[in-house]
Amino acid sequence: MTTTDTAASDSTTSSFEEVVTSTDPFVMSRIWGFGGMALVSLGSIAGFLVGLERLDLSSANVFSSADQVFQFWSAHRVVMVLLGVLPALMGIITTVVPRQCGGSLVFPRAAALACWTWVIGAGITVVGFLVDGGLGTPGSGGQRQATALTLVGLLLVIGGLLLVSICVMTTIVSGRSTGLGLRDLPFAAWTTLVAATVWTAMLPVLAANAVLAYVDLRGRTAVRFGVEDAIWEQLSWMFTHPAVYVLALPVLGIALDVLSRSTETDQRNRDVLLVATAAFGFLSFGVFAQPFFDTPGTPIREEALSVLAAFAIVPVGLVVLGGVVDTLRRGASNLGSKPPPEVVLSILAVLLVVAGTLVGALHVIAPLDLLDTSVTGSQFMLVVGATLLGVGAGFHHWGDEIVGPGARPGLVLLGGLAVALGVALNGITDLISGLLGQTDFTGASLAVAGYPGSGVEALNFVSVVGSLALVGGLGIWMVAGILHITAAKNGSVA
Numbered sequence: 001m002t003t004t005d006t007a008a009s010d011s012t013t014s015s016f017e018e019v020v021t022s023t024d025p026f027v028m029s030r031i032w033g034f035g036g037m038a039l040v041s042l043g044s045i046a047g048f049l050v051g052l053e054r055l056d057l058s059s060a061n062v063f064s065s066a067d068q069v070f071q072f073w074s075a076h077r078v079v080m081v082l083l084g085v086l087p088a089l090m091g092i093i094t095t096v097v098p099r100q101c102g103g104s105l106v107f108p109r110a111a112a113l114a115c116w117t118w119v120i121g122a123g124i125t126v127v128g129f130l131v132d133g134g135l136g137t138p139g140s141g142g143q144r145q146a147t148a149l150t151l152v153g154l155l156l157v158i159g160g161l162l163l164v165s166i167c168v169m170t171t172i173v174s175g176r177s178t179g180l181g182l183r184d185l186p187f188a189a190w191t192t193l194v195a196a197t198v199w200t201a202m203l204p205v206l207a208a209n210a211v212l213a214y215v216d217l218r219g220r221t222a223v224r225f226g227v228e229d230a231i232w233e234q235l236s237w238m239f240t241h242p243a244v245y246v247l248a249l250p251v252l253g254i255a256l257d258v259l260s261r262s263t264e265t266d267q268r269n270r271d272v273l274l275v276a277t278a279a280f281g282f283l284s285f286g287v288f289a290q291p292f293f294d295t296p297g298t299p300i301r302e303e304a305l306s307v308l309a310a311f312a313i314v315p316v317g318l319v320v321l322g323g324v325v326d327t328l329r330r331g332a333s334n335l336g337s338k339p340p341p342e343v344v345l346s347i348l349a350v351l352l353v354v355a356g357t358l359v360g361a362l363h364v365i366a367p368l369d370l371l372d373t374s375v376t377g378s379q380f381m382l383v384v385g386a387t388l389l390g391v392g393a394g395f396h397h398w399g400d401e402i403v404g405p406g407a408r409p410g411l412v413l414l415g416g417l418a419v420a421l422g423v424a425l426n427g428i429t430d431l432i433s434g435l436l437g438q439t440d441f442t443g444a445s446l447a448v449a450g451y452p453g454s455g456v457e458a459l460n461f462v463s464v465v466g467s468l469a470l471v472g473g474l475g476i477w478m479v480a481g482i483l484h485i486t487a488a489k490n491g492s493v494a
Contacts, residue, residue: 122153
């Protein structure tokens with residue numbers, strides 16, 4: 001080996017060690033952001049494959065069995081939320097929010113530990129799903145050891161997200177600059193504080209559900225919590241009404257800040273918006289809505305608290321939308337003839353959040369009997385899609401601060417429009433299919449799908465087109481991000 005080779009090897013090792021041992025929030029932000037978006041793409045591909053299976057439910061064509069369909073169907077939701085969208089949000093939150101508070105992220109070593117814990121857990125979780133594990137199957141056709149591995153990975157993911165939430169929440173509460181009160185916080189910081197408070201209350205319960213399933217699953221025949229067809233019921237509450245709404249809360253704050261800065265206009269009725277976003281967060285507390293613990297008679301999701309939250313959150317979302325509309329009305333002239341991509345994406349994100357709350361209110365109306373239909377999937381896709389658009393808007397808006405100069409606004413807008421189209425097609429078609437009787441998880445047979453068949457096949461085809469548009473939009477964003485980082489590095493070298 002030559003001296004030059006040795007020097008290059010040392011340099012490479014040094015760079016790797018620098019990343020692994022770094023406590024710099026901007027280094028961690030890139031890991032959170034690009035790792036999360038890569039896993040969102042993986043989750044979207046899983047959803048696309050399940051959509052292909054739904055085109056012909058007379059038999060399992062894409063997958064080998066209904067159990068395998070379920071593994072990919074549940075992987076789509078778990079990966080999109082806990083491995084993808086929420087970590088990508090952390091990429092913005094851990095860098096932008098401390099700056100908005102006039103300080104730096106407290107407990108940087110704990111935040112770095114949280115990031116790498118999530119990375120390791122995400123890897124284990126994905127492997128668990130791919131080796132015939134996942135979170136159980138209706139027909140008990142999965143591998144028990146692989147299911148246990150998936151639960152271990154999920155626990156690490158939850159631990160990482162919980163730890164970084166505590167770091168961010170502590171930064172906002174005790175790390176603010178002198179004289180900056182909570183009422184004075186920018187909306188991104190304020191909504192992050194509310195969301196982190198809810199996360200720190202919900203994630204430990206989700207972890208407890210996973211621990212119960214894991215302990216019962218290991219060592220002998222499962223008795224109750226670890227039975228394969230019961231595991232998903234103990235965790236599914238995190239991916240439906242009302243818990244899924246808390247994902248979108250920081251996005252509402254991002255949208256309000258982006259629009260205010262882009263239009264050079266302060267929001268009127270600021271205190272009303274602060275109260276509304278706080279109410280949105282606390283109405284998203286969904287620990288109680290666990291179908292596994294349904295009492296005889298009335299399912300938990302049909303009880304008064306769940307129904308009240310579903311309807312109460314709609315006017316709260318409309319109040320935030322009103323603030324967005326008012327800001328645009330007063331500051332539209334400052335946007336010019338071509339609004340920046342982050343403005344367009346922020347508006348679309350807020351509209352999808354409101355649409356998600358409307359669908360959520362519709363699906364708890366007991367006489368309609370929609371709780372187990374694909375209306376649930378429609379709500380999931382609308383809210384998670386809104387969060388994706390908000391993340392894209394935030395990364396583009398603050399990208400120069402996080403990564404450096406070199407953004408690609410054309411690609412960001414193109415990818416965002418493709419994502420919005422895919423989300424809308426998925427959300428609308430699943431809503432209509434659910435009203436026609438299609439179940440949330442269709443399995444791989446017409447009997448399990450539970451729909452009369454009138455027009456649903458065509459709707460499922462449109463949904464597949466939407467999934468393809470979503471995957472394509474995420475791919476464009478990944479290309480835009482890589483080009484941005486490359487340009488920033490070349491600029492720093494120059």
